[in-house]
Amino acid sequence: xxxxxxxxxxxxxxxxxxxxxxxxxxxxxxxxxxxxxxxxxxxxxxxxxxxxxxxxxxxxxxxxxxxxxxxxxxxxxxxxxxxxxxxxxxxxxxxxxxxxxxxxxxxxxxxxxxxxxxxxxxxxxxxxxxxxxxxxxxxxxxxxxxxxxxxxxxxxxxxxxxxxxxxxxxxxxxxxxxxxxxxxxxxxxxxxxxxxxxxxxxxxxxxxxxxxxxxxxxxxxxxxxxxxxxxxxxxxxxxxxxxxxxxxxxxxxxxxxxxxxxxxxxxxxxxxxxxxxxxxxxxxxxxxxxxxxxxxxxxxxxxxxxxxxxxxxxxxxxxxxxxxxxxxxxxxxxxxxxxxxxxxxxxxxxxxxxxxxxxxxxxxxxxxxxxxxxxxxxxxxxxxxxxxxxxxxxxxxxxxxxxxxxxxxxxxxxxxxxxxxxxxxxxxxxxxxxxxxxxxxxxxxxxxxxxxxxxxxxxxxxxxxxxxxxxxxxxxxxxxxxxxx
Numbered sequence: 001x002x003x004x005x006x007x008x009x010x011x012x013x014x015x016x017x018x019x020x021x022x023x024x025x026x027x028x029x030x031x032x033x034x035x036x037x038x039x040x041x042x043x044x045x046x047x048x049x050x051x052x053x054x055x056x057x058x059x060x061x062x063x064x065x066x067x068x069x070x071x072x073x074x075x076x077x078x079x080x081x082x083x084x085x086x087x088x089x090x091x092x093x094x095x096x097x098x099x100x101x102x103x104x105x106x107x108x109x110x111x112x113x114x115x116x117x118x119x120x121x122x123x124x125x126x127x128x129x130x131x132x133x134x135x136x137x138x139x140x141x142x143x144x145x146x147x148x149x150x151x152x153x154x155x156x157x158x159x160x161x162x163x164x165x166x167x168x169x170x171x172x173x174x175x176x177x178x179x180x181x182x183x184x185x186x187x188x189x190x191x192x193x194x195x196x197x198x199x200x201x202x203x204x205x206x207x208x209x210x211x212x213x214x215x216x217x218x219x220x221x222x223x224x225x226x227x228x229x230x231x232x233x234x235x236x237x238x239x240x241x242x243x244x245x246x247x248x249x250x251x252x253x254x255x256x257x258x259x260x261x262x263x264x265x266x267x268x269x270x271x272x273x274x275x276x277x278x279x280x281x282x283x284x285x286x287x288x289x290x291x292x293x294x295x296x297x298x299x300x301x302x303x304x305x306x307x308x309x310x311x312x313x314x315x316x317x318x319x320x321x322x323x324x325x326x327x328x329x330x331x332x333x334x335x336x337x338x339x340x341x342x343x344x345x346x347x348x349x350x351x352x353x354x355x356x357x358x359x360x361x362x363x364x365x366x367x368x369x370x371x372x373x374x375x376x377x378x379x380x381x382x383x384x385x386x387x388x389x390x391x392x393x394x395x396x397x398x399x400x401x402x403x404x405x406x407x408x409x410x411x412x413x414x415x416x417x418x419x420x421x422x423x424x425x426x427x428x429x430x431x432x433x434x435x436x437x438x439x440x441x442x443x444x445x446x447x448x449x450x451x452x453x454x455x456x457x458x459x460x461x462x463x464x465x466x467x468x469x470x471x472x473x474x475x476x477x478x479x480x481x482x483x484x485x
Contacts, residue, residue, distance in 0.1 A: 041068060146170060152215075155172065157177075276304040
């Protein structure tokens with residue numbers, strides 16, 4: 001007990017003793033009987049109990065009982081009681097004084113608790129008002145913690161943000177609040193350290209954990225910690241919803257801008273290419289060109305046609321990227337489509353050894369021929385573009401029980417393991433691909449969208465160190481499979 005508390009208790013006892021002494025002197029001078037004196041003492045005990053602890057008021061009650069016995073009950077000036085009624089009077093005074101003292105002590109305790117709860121509710125309201133008055137764009141990290149720290153006069157407050165994987169702390173912790181908050185998040189359990197004045201609460205949104213928050217120096221933590229944690233979780237979720245909405249709005253605006261740019265590029269590319277093709281064809285038709293000039297004119301015409309085809313394919317890939325792929329399914333020969341693409345790319349890439357092979361009879365499969373040609377062409381384009389001259393490129397069609405598989409394999413360096421899970425991501429290009437050739441990073445993404453729209457899939461085949469292979473699978477109904485057999 002500190003010296004200031006000991007002095008305060010001593011003053012309370014001295015005051016109670018002085019009150020009883022004054023009442024005794026007054027009653028003794030006017031010769032009041034024991035019953036009237038007992039009532040006066042009882043009033044004094046009630047007054048003493050208004051701002052004292054139970055044990056302090058109890059001592060004053062015992063002192064009043066002893067004074068009544070000594071000065072007012074025969075024989076006087078002794079603690080010996082001869083009359084039975086006097087014994088009852090003394091016992092009643094002591095019991096009533098103790099009961100009143102106890103009631104007064106409990107009432108004061110409840111009044112203090114009620115005052116504390118009212119103050120906590122006011123602090124909670126003030127913290128919530130400050131927190132939600134902030135802009136959602138800044139309600140993260142220290143900005144989220146500051147209202148708790150200031151409104152509740154905490155020693156320290158700490159937040160672990162699961163999304164950002166960041167730890168934020170305000171104040172000076174004496175009990176390593178940061179590590180305890182991180183441990184609470186990792187374990188997914190609330191924790192309390194009464195000896196350090198620390199309480200840690202996990203932040204949940206339905207069944208998803210958002211992080212953890214720790215408080216040091218929080219009064220009445222059993223009541224306030226859950227409320228503060230709920231407030232922090234709401235603010236954190238509000239901030240994340242705002243950032244998601246802002247990102248979605250920015251993406252939508254970028255998508256609109258990209259569509260406008262694509263439409264403009266389509267017009268700007270197609271018009272000069274058509275002019276070049278017309279001019280090259282006109283030069284060839286004159287018949288007055290030398291063999292070298294005719295060869296140059298044919299080269300211009302061929303390259304212009306190829307550039308026009310590449311432009312059309314890239315624009316179509318971009319449109320399929322932003323639109324939902326809706327294939328027009330019809331019975332088609334998958335082998336013929338794959339073989340046609342292989343023949344076409346063998347002419348476009350004469351320095352690659354492109355071949356086609358079929359294993360088993362697949363028969364007709366319900367697919368969209370244009371979209372499927374686009375997907376296979378994209379796989380062949382990548383196989384040729386990211387392989388060395390004279391490299392082998394194989395297109396192989398295999399028949400399964402319920403699916404047909406089209407493998408496109410090329411001889412070359414395999415895709416690094418750390419990039420394999422991302423090759424189908426939108427706009428993703430690996431380090432080697434970026435150095436080797438230009439591209440948009442949309443080809444494999446759109447090709448997989450086409451495969452999925454047909455009820456199939458596009459996946460990377462594990463070939464070890466033996467080149468790179470992609471497998472496009474298409475479902476085959478049982479009736480079609482039986483016809484093929």
